Amino acid sequence: MEETKPRNLGGSLPVPNVQDLAARADDLTLTPTLLRRYVRPQPNTADLRHDAPAGEEQEHVPIIDLGRLLGPNGLAGGRGEEAARLRSACEDWGFFQLVNHGIPEETLEEMKRNVMGFFALPLAEKAALAQQPGEIEGNCLENYSEEVQRVAGELLGAMAEILGVRDHSDMTRLAASQSVRMNYYPPCPEAHVDSVLGLSPHSDAVGLTLLLQVSKVPGLQIRRKGGWVPVTPLPGALVVNVGDVIEVLTNGKYKSVEHRAVVNAREERMSIATFHTGKFGTMYGPLEEVVGDEKPRYRSVSVEEYVKLVFSSKLNGKNIMDAMKIN
Numbered sequence: 001m002e003e004t005k006p007r008n009l010g011g012s013l014p015v016p017n018v019q020d021l022a023a024r025a026d027d028l029t030l031t032p033t034l035l036r037r038y039v040r041p042q043p044n045t046a047d048l049r050h051d052a053p054a055g056e057e058q059e060h061v062p063i064i065d066l067g068r069l070l071g072p073n074g075l076a077g078g079r080g081e082e083a084a085r086l087r088s089a090c091e092d093w094g095f096f097q098l099v100n101h102g103i104p105e106e107t108l109e110e111m112k113r114n115v116m117g118f119f120a121l122p123l124a125e126k127a128a129l130a131q132q133p134g135e136i137e138g139n140c141l142e143n144y145s146e147e148v149q150r151v152a153g154e155l156l157g158a159m160a161e162i163l164g165v166r167d168h169s170d171m172t173r174l175a176a177s178q179s180v181r182m183n184y185y186p187p188c189p190e191a192h193v194d195s196v197l198g199l200s201p202h203s204d205a206v207g208l209t210l211l212l213q214v215s216k217v218p219g220l221q222i223r224r225k226g227g228w229v230p231v232t233p234l235p236g237a238l239v240v241n242v243g244d245v246i247e248v249l250t251n252g253k254y255k256s257v258e259h260r261a262v263v264n265a266r267e268e269r270m271s272i273a274t275f276h277t278g279k280f281g282t283m284y285g286p287l288e289e290v291v292g293d294e295k296p297r298y299r300s301v302s303v304e305e306y307v308k309l310v311f312s313s314k315l316n317g318k319n320i321m322d323a324m325k326i327n
């Protein structure tokens with residue numbers, strides 16, 4: 001079916017260039033209004049906790065081995081050892097680090113080099129390049145996104161299997177559309193102040209996100225048991241998280257978990273987020289086979305309606321899911 005793209009879905013807010021702002025940190029002409037965007041007005045106490053809840057050992061995000069998951073006995077109809085790990089990661093954590101995913105190291109390294117090179121360009125050149133998405137050094141972005149899309153499809157198929165649904169395509173079609181966002185967090189001397197964040201707490205309004213942490217410096221943290229668990233960059237791994245759409249399709253069985261990015265006092269940080277969604281012209285709603293005898297906990301909406309909801313909402317916690325919930 002031909003994909004029809006609706007118009008007027010809204011867009012994102014243009015913001016000042018953060019690298020430029022960071023380079024001019026001592027400039028007195030930088031008004032507090034310009035900088036206010038990066039300071040959280042009233043951090044609540046849960047947001048102030050960076051580490052494990054008191055008295056508890058720091059937990060680590062689960063690690064899933066894709067080669068093992070897809071190999072003999074990995075899934076075993078949802079009863080394999082790696083399948084159990086994946087199920088617990090999706091039901092309990094909403095996040096995992098994926099290793100042995102088969103993306104050549106050179107593809108990842110080339111993508112990282114390109115992104116670092118892009119952010120090192122002078123502002124005017126960056127602006128010119130940004131207007132032509134996909135223009136990062138020949139077909140590097142293409143290689144990378146093709147590989148990531150393959151991995152997303154394989155993971156969604158495995159998730160369908162462990163959910164026990166007959167028709168895997170309801171899940172795998174969430175890899176149909178893909179978008180890539182490169183995140184840049186400048187060093188921030190005020191990083192010790194808890195109110196300064198790189199990215200506010202949010203859940204991803206998509207199907208599945210695969211994130212490549214470009215820098216070794218940690219910054220991604222996920223909300224867990226009233227605290228924040230850091231996701232330490234694991235060499236060669238991709239960080240995978242369940243998005244809001246999977247939470248809807250699985251009727252809340254798999255969790256789309258809030259996360260945020262903190263800044264570092266001395267080092268810049270970069271990450272590449274690849275988001276996967278369904279196509280326009282299809283629907284998002286709890287899968288009948290998963291709902292079974294229970295009640296659907298979320299509304300069923302067209303992808304167009306969902307995207308409109310996303311663009312009209314602020315990046316703020318799980319507010320999109322609140323709008324999708326049936327009360």
Ligand SMILES: O=C(O)CCC(=O)C(=O)O
Nearest residue numbers: 181183219220261271273
């Ligand atoms: O930079 C990160 O580690 C997180 C990025 C993220 O959550 C996003 O782009 O949605």
Ligand SMILES: [Fe+2]
Nearest residue numbers: 202203204259
């Ligand atoms: Fe995110």
